[in-house]
Amino acid sequence: MSILIYTEIAKGKVKKSSLEAVNYGSRIAKQLNSTVTAVVIGDADLADLGKAGATKVLKLKNDKLAGLNGQYITAAIEQVATLENASIIVFAHDFTGKEVAPRLAAKIKAGIVAGAVDNPTISGDTFSVNKNVFSGKAIATYTIASAKKVISILPNSFPIELTGGAVEAIEFAINLDAINSPIIVKEVKKVSGELNLPDAELVVSAGRGMKGPENWGMIEELAKELGAATACSRPVADMHWRPHHEHVGQTGVAIRPNLYIAIGISGAIQHLAGVNGSKTIVVINSDKDSPFFKSADYGIVGDAFEVVPKLIAAVKHFKANKN
């Protein structure tokens, strides 16, 4: 029996969320006296997979896998899981994980917890995993009753440890002749030159308090100085001040960076639902009664147009002193 981890490559490196998943699997493996097999699609430096705790790395080979089509990936993982006799399969709860983990769970009839935030509690035959529910307002403890288990873990919920050894990646041919997905990719529009918001560790976000899109220069400058991604509230995206993909909140993207700086955002419950997993929240708002302060770790009551330029100067000063 082994624990199987689905991992992905982005920008020539193993994704951070994939390393978190390998770490997660390796902690389960220690408890169950098992081993971790990582599967990966694509070519890159895979040394980090070993360091993260994988004792075997399988590079899946089939031309159909290149487009990350969920139907093909599901079939491929099932083949590997059968051969590896894997009873627990771990994904990152990201775009692919949200599509493939439930699909695989249905295929192999495994109980699934999607979006785990803690390591599982294993006691005899009882296997429990915590996940956020009600948009982060509560945590539910799920018990998985089936012998086969699928877990997808919420990105940026676990620290990464790279203390493992070296592993040689083995090519693994997958047979997908029986499946022909009718999905044809016509166009891919990647957001270029910016940090990918769901992966960002630092995020600077702004709302209606900025009064108009022409005032976003200082937000972008603050983000750039911090090495942060930019985000916005729903009204700002709806008014087309900022692109749709920057909208964080209940109906936008849910993020959990290490630092979320909210500028001129009142903190409606729908907005909080998308950001309340952030480790540290800073709120800058001219209204001292803004509800967002109740969900903040640090608050500045003040006019963004005065505070943000000072903050930019302070970040520059901090960076200069650090080096």
Place this chain on the structure above:
Amino acid sequence: MKILVCISNVPDTTTKIAFSADNANFNTAGVQFVINPYDEWYALVRALELKEAQGGNVTIIHVGAADSEATIRKGLAIGADDAVRIDAEPNDAYAVAEQIAAYAKDKDFDLIMAGKETISYNGSMVGAMLAELMNLPYVSLATKLEVTSGVATIEHDIDGGTEVVECTLPLVLSANKGMAEQRIPNMKGIMSARTKPLTVIPATSADKLTSISSYTLSVGRIDCKYIDASNPESLIELLHTQAKVI
């Protein structure tokens, strides 16, 4: 075109979440239930727009007990033609998907749509599971959907951007913000919803692979530490030394 829209019954976003004394169950007392916004605003409304433009039928399906019928009637009031309720507690994603798949497998739906996730359990699972159980293609997080001569053109969110795909029907998709705008049911819709067919079918023996053993309320942030607006340097200092995030 025959379209099936899966709807969930969820507590309204602004609900104060509470649990039973033993923390084993969600306390529904005084809770206002609504159609899951992703199912309603995006999946159902886009399904209705396609039907209005091209003809066809929109069926809503819900897995749940009789107390969710008000939510189903609202879906009919917005414009769905008929509804199906499968009489089972929807407390395991696989069980829900299995029930819907068992109903839909011989009905020749061209499109099966669901919201990207419920705002209650945030699982984002049933759509993908349905696709697998019915051996259909699945497109997640769709923000635009057009159908021409049996081929769907879908724009959807992917890692770091968006992608446009084409797919012959039938298919399963999950709807994200952007697909359509919210519709408020009018009086005619509300009146006609009372007489539209709502078929209740018994649960098939569904497997329950997971269960919730307990709930805990998330611990909110207790104290906001205020920093003087004239001195943002101290914020940077605190983020570095105390929060250790920069």
